[in-house]
């Protein structure tokens with residue numbers, strides 16, 4: 059086959075990272091028990107190159123190499139979002155705003171359904187029956203407190219609604235349970251859980267496929283909270299302007315990206331469950347008393363690409379250097395939240411979940427001139443935004459919204475926290491929501507003082523009252539805003555002369 063672009067082929071993506079000098083080929087033997095994950099976690103935190111473990115202890119028959127931090131920030135401080143840009147065919151200089159604009163660029167466009175091809179790289183090797191032994195694969199232990207080896211953290215979970223033409227692609231964690239079974243989180247209101255419920259009602263086990271090392275743009279869309287009923291692969295087609303190539307699974311009627319590295323297929327039981335976790339999760343905690351009991355994945359086949367298949371992994375944790383649960387989940391939820399607010403006619407320029415808030419907060423940037431035309435006030439405006447976001451799935455993971463002006467860059471946490479700290483009066487400027495669905499993984503909900511599944515959400519108004527109807531009554535005291543252009547130009551021109 060001709061080599062496709064990096065956003066359509068994981069191996070081409072890996073080569074692109076290598077040519078970007080943003081990949082470390084590690085040929086020394088590394089243990090998948092904690093060592094691979096510890097290196098990956100430190101790679102996020104130092105924003106170093108993405109580690110490609112070419113010699114994983116226990117790997118055999120081409121299963122498998124491991125790529126860590128595929129969605130981490132790039133190692134070049136000049137191009138921090140280059141690794142994300144590579145996922146969607148954007149230039150290395152792209153900003154997070156460009157990335158969000160791109161992910162929303164197919165909204166309103168005709169979906170482009172995938173095409174089915176006879177075979178592809180993921181069909182080069184096939185394992186069935188007794189040849190399947192998940193406990194013999196070098197599935198990584200990602201955190202010392204984890205309850206199992208999480209083989210699935212960056213693959214696409216593919217499931218189909220039993221009666222409607224809806225095939226959902228998402229990412230949901232799963233760990234090895236035994237020789238032929240996985241167990242993984244199936245959490246409401248996620249679409250995988252909604253569709254699973256339909257199979258429960260139909261009385262039949264749910265066919266599944268997990269496509270690991272799938273085309274990077276498909277991984278992005280799988281991590282995006284698109285509306286219910288949208289078939290993610292069709293949105294990928296609309297984004298690319300061309301259909302994605304899928305091949306049929308061996309043991310069920312689902313289709314997977316032909317260029318996937320590894321495909322695990324089978325049925326998700328509607329009766330058998332097992333203890334799952336603990337798991338080092340996206341907020342930086344692994345609670346030792348986690349009592350998660352989840353459905354069992356019965357694996358019926360594993361197919362994989364030749365040339366030493368690569369397993370991508372995510373090692374969630376503190377966003378000191380963000381990992382994929384921040385750069386993908388947070389940024390893509392931001393995109394859908396912006397879309398929702400703009401579709402409802404709100405004067406929103408952008409939305410972003412600052413990594414410093416572990417993507418639990420989202421800053422909503424308001425066009426203040428347009429705000430004036432609404433002739434509204436903080437209470438009405440903030441309650442309207444909270445009612446929209448906190449009652450929709452795309453807002454499920456957000457517990458604090460910061461409503462900020464267009465003088466604030468939502469992607470610059472120093473801007474965001476300055477406006478929150480100085481313009482949001484505690485109490486009067488905060489609008490609480492206790493009757494909305496909570497995000498159960500947030501520590502002050504799962505292990506907090508109050509209710510666990512509802513409430514704990516707030517909209518913080520970070521606009522002074524007069525900003526709702528007139529120009530700001532202040533000059534911002536920083537170099538950018540506090541001085542006339544000719545002074546700033548003179549200062550910049552003489553800066554080196556002053557030896558500063």
Ligand SMILES: Cc1cc2c3c(c1C)C(C)(C)C[C@H]1C[C@@H](C)[C@]4(C(=O)NC(=O)N=C4N2C[C@H](O)[C@H](O)[C@H](O)COP(=O)(O)O)N31
Pocket residue numbers: 210211212226227228229230231232243244245247248249250280281282283284340372373374382383386387
């Ligand atoms: C990018 C990413 C997204 C994740 C997860 C991860 C990564 C890397 C890992 C596996 C590392 C950690 C956990 C964290 C955990 C949240 C969860 C999960 O286990 N269960 C879940 O329900 N949602 C998860 N998401 C978010 C999910 O993919 C998005 O919400 C997506 O929009 C869902 O698609 P639908 O809208 O179509 O429903 N995992």
Ligand SMILES: [K+]
Pocket residue numbers: 227228229279280281282283284290
């Ligand atoms: K999705």
Ligand SMILES: [Mn+2]
Pocket residue numbers: 226227228249283284285286287288290
């Ligand atoms: Mn979906």
